[in-house]
Amino acid sequence: MEQNLKNLVNGEFVEASTSERIDVFNPARPDQKVGSVPSMPKEDLERVFAAAAVGARTWKNTGSLERGKVLLSAAELIRERKNELVSTIVTEMGKTTAEATGEVGKTAEFFEYYGSMGRDEFGQFLPDGRPETFAARLVEPLGVVLLITPWNDPLLTPARKLGPALISGNAVIIKPATVTPLITLRLAEILHEAGLPAGVLGTVTGRGSKIGDALFEFDQLKAVSFTGSTAVGKDIQHRLSPRGVRVQTEMGGKNAAVIMDDADLELAVPTIVAGAFAQAGQRCTATSRLIVQKGVAARVRELIADAVRQLTVAPGETEGADMGPVVDEASQASIREHISRARSQGAEVVAENELSGAAAEAGFFVAPTFLQITPDQDLWAEEVFGPVLGMVEVDTLDEAIELVNDSVYGLSSSIFTRDLGQAFDFLYGVDTGQVSINQPTTGWDIHHPFGGFKDSGSGYKEQGHDALTFYTRVKAAAIRTK
Structure with a gap:
C-alpha cells in the first residue's frame, strides 16, 4: 500500500x-x-x-x-x-x-x-x-x-x-x-x-x-x-x-581492515565479508580496503572469493537474502563505473557474484565484487559506497599502518591478530576515530562515541x-x- x-x-x-x-x-x-x-x-x-x-x-x-x-x-x-x-x-x-x-x-x-x-x-x-x-x-x-x-x-x-x-x-x-x-x-x-x-x-x-x-x-x-x-x-x-x-x-570513509599472519581466519573472513557487503556496502563504516600480510594472503583471497560467490543477492524481503539493491540508478551507475575504471587501471577481479533471479532481471542491484588492487589505483583512494572490496598485500605491520593512514578519510579501521603487542601498536598508530581489534569496521553501539578524523x-x-x-x-x- x-x-x-x-x-x-x-x-x-x-x-x-x-x-x-x-x-x-x-x-x-x-x-x-x-x-x-x-x-x-x-x-x-x-x-x-x-x-x-x-x-x-x-x-x-x-x-x-x-x-x-x-x-x-x-x-x-x-x-x-x-x-x-x-x-x-x-x-x-x-x-x-x-x-x-x-x-x-x-x-x-x-x-x-x-x-x-x-x-x-x-x-x-x-x-x-x-x-x-x-x-x-x-x-x-x-x-x-x-x-x-x-x-x-x-x-x-x-x-x-x-x-x-x-x-x-x-x-x-x-x-x-x-x-x-x-x-x-x-x-x-x-x-x-x-x-x-x-x-x-x-x-x-x-x-x-x-x-x-x-x-x-x-x-x-x-x-x-x-x-x-x-x-x-x-x-x-x-x-x-x-x-x-x-x-x-x-x-565519508575509506575504511581499512588488516589481517596479520597470526589472525584467526575463521573469525576474520566472515567479519570482513559482512563489513564489506552487508547493506550493499552503503555504510560510511563499510570495509572497503583490505590489507593482508603476505603469509596468509593466498588463503585469504581464496576464502573471501568463495564467500563473495555464495552471497544471496535479492530484494530485501526475500528469505535468506544477504544483500539487497543499492538505493537508486545513479548509485548503481557510479559503483559500476568505479569497478570498470579499476579494471582499466589493472586491478584484478578476484571474485564477482553472479546475479540471478529478480536481482538479474530488474532493480538497482550491483554484483558484490572483490578485487586485487594497488595503492596507486583510484579504487584505493575514492569512496565507492557500494559492495566493492579491494585488497593489497604487505610484509609488516608498519606497512599496514602506513597504508591505513594513506587516505584523506579517517573514520574506522580494524586489525585481526592474536598478538597483543601488534594490536596496541595498531591502536595507537592509526589515524581513525574508530579502531577495532578482531572486530569489524562497522557496528558501534549506541553508547559508544562515534565519529571520524580528517575528512570523515x-x-x-x-x-x-x-x-x-x-x-x-x-x-x-x-x-x-x-
Missing part, C-alpha cells in the same frame, strides 16, 4: 503550499511506487522555523524528566510498530528484512538511552573562593537545530541525532534524504504521538536544489548536524562558520554522552548570597 504522508509543522501534519509531491520508489522494483511526500518550496520554510523558535522556548522550560518520558514513550511505540517500520525501510531503501529489523531495534534503543538521561545531571555546583558565593556550571540547549540525514540509515541516523538534541531541550527541524523520506515522517508521527509539544519537531521534505540553500538562511538557526558526502559537509561548514552557527559533520567528520562526536556536547552550551553562574 502506498504511503502518502505529510510534514509535521507546528504540531500539525500538513501539505506543502503547492500541490507538488515527490514520489518514492522501491529500488528492488523501480516501477513500484511506495509512497509520496510534499515537495516544499522555500516559502514554506518560514513557518517551520517560526514554529521551531516558539517550540524551543517551550521545550527548554520543560523539565528534563518530562522530556525523558516523551523519548521513552517513543521507544515503546517504535517497538510496537516494528513490522510497519521494517517494511517501510525495506521497500523505500532496499535493505534486507534482517538489516531493517536491526535498524528499527537500534532506533528504539537510541530513544530509550537518551530518554533515561532525563534523570541525569545537567550541570554541577562549583567551589568559589569568594566569600558567601554560590557558583554553578549550567548546561543549556542551543535553541533551534537543523538535522540533515542520509538515505543509507534513514531511521537510525535521525534517531542518533534526535535523541541527544531533544533530551538537551532543543527544537529540531529535520530534512531527510529525498529518496528515503517516508520512514522519517513515520518517526515524526511517533514522536508527535509520544507527546512532543507543537514546534519542538518540524519536518521538511523537498528537493535540495529548491530548498537546500534556504535552510541555512534563517536567523533562528543555531546548529546543523549533517550526515552525508564530504563535499556537501565541507560546503555547509564554510557557509555557516562566519555566522557562528555550530556545525557537526559525519561524512568534525570534532563533535555522535552517540553516548559525548553527543550532548554538540547540542548544548555551558553558562557559568556566580551568586553572592549575602
Whole structure:
C-alpha cells in the first residue's frame, strides 16, 4: 500500500503550499511506487522555523524528566510498530528484512538511552573562593537545530541525532534524504504521538536544489548536524562558520581492515565479508580496503572469493537474502563505473557474484565484487559506497599502518591478530576515530562515541554522552548570597 504522508509543522501534519509531491520508489522494483511526500518550496520554510523558535522556548522550560518520558514513550511505540517500520525501510531503501529489523531495534534503543538521561545531571555546583558565593556550571540547549540525514540509515541516523538534541531541550527541524523520506515522517508521527509539544519537531521534505540553500538562511538557526558526502559537509561548514552557527559533520570513509599472519581466519573472513557487503556496502563504516600480510594472503583471497560467490543477492524481503539493491540508478551507475575504471587501471577481479533471479532481471542491484588492487589505483583512494572490496598485500605491520593512514578519510579501521603487542601498536598508530581489534569496521553501539578524523567528520562526536556536547552550551553562574 502506498504511503502518502505529510510534514509535521507546528504540531500539525500538513501539505506543502503547492500541490507538488515527490514520489518514492522501491529500488528492488523501480516501477513500484511506495509512497509520496510534499515537495516544499522555500516559502514554506518560514513557518517551520517560526514554529521551531516558539517550540524551543517551550521545550527548554520543560523539565528534563518530562522530556525523558516523551523519548521513552517513543521507544515503546517504535517497538510496537516494528513490522510497519521494517517494511517501510525495506521497500523505500532496499535493505534486507534482517538489516531493517536491526535498524528499527537500534532506533528504539537510541530513544530509550537518551530518554533515561532525563534523570541525569545537567550541570554541577562549583567551589568559589569568594566569600558567601554560590557558583554553578549550567548546561543549556542551543535553541533551534537543523538535522540533515542520509538515505543509507534513514531511521537510525535521525534517531542518533534526535535523541541527544531533544533530551538537551532543543527544537529540531529535520530534512531527510529525498529518496528515503517516508520512514522519517513515520518517526515524526511517533514522536508527535509520544507527546512532543507543537514546534519542538518540524519536518521538511523537498528537493535540495529548491530548498537546500534556504535552510541555512534563517536567523533562528543555531546548529546543523549533517550526515552525508564530504563535499556537501565541507560546503555547509564554510557557509555557516562566519555566522557562528555550530556545525557537526559525519561524512565519508575509506575504511581499512588488516589481517596479520597470526589472525584467526575463521573469525576474520566472515567479519570482513559482512563489513564489506552487508547493506550493499552503503555504510560510511563499510570495509572497503583490505590489507593482508603476505603469509596468509593466498588463503585469504581464496576464502573471501568463495564467500563473495555464495552471497544471496535479492530484494530485501526475500528469505535468506544477504544483500539487497543499492538505493537508486545513479548509485548503481557510479559503483559500476568505479569497478570498470579499476579494471582499466589493472586491478584484478578476484571474485564477482553472479546475479540471478529478480536481482538479474530488474532493480538497482550491483554484483558484490572483490578485487586485487594497488595503492596507486583510484579504487584505493575514492569512496565507492557500494559492495566493492579491494585488497593489497604487505610484509609488516608498519606497512599496514602506513597504508591505513594513506587516505584523506579517517573514520574506522580494524586489525585481526592474536598478538597483543601488534594490536596496541595498531591502536595507537592509526589515524581513525574508530579502531577495532578482531572486530569489524562497522557496528558501534549506541553508547559508544562515534565519529571520524580528517575528512570523515568534525570534532563533535555522535552517540553516548559525548553527543550532548554538540547540542548544548555551558553558562557559568556566580551568586553572592549575602
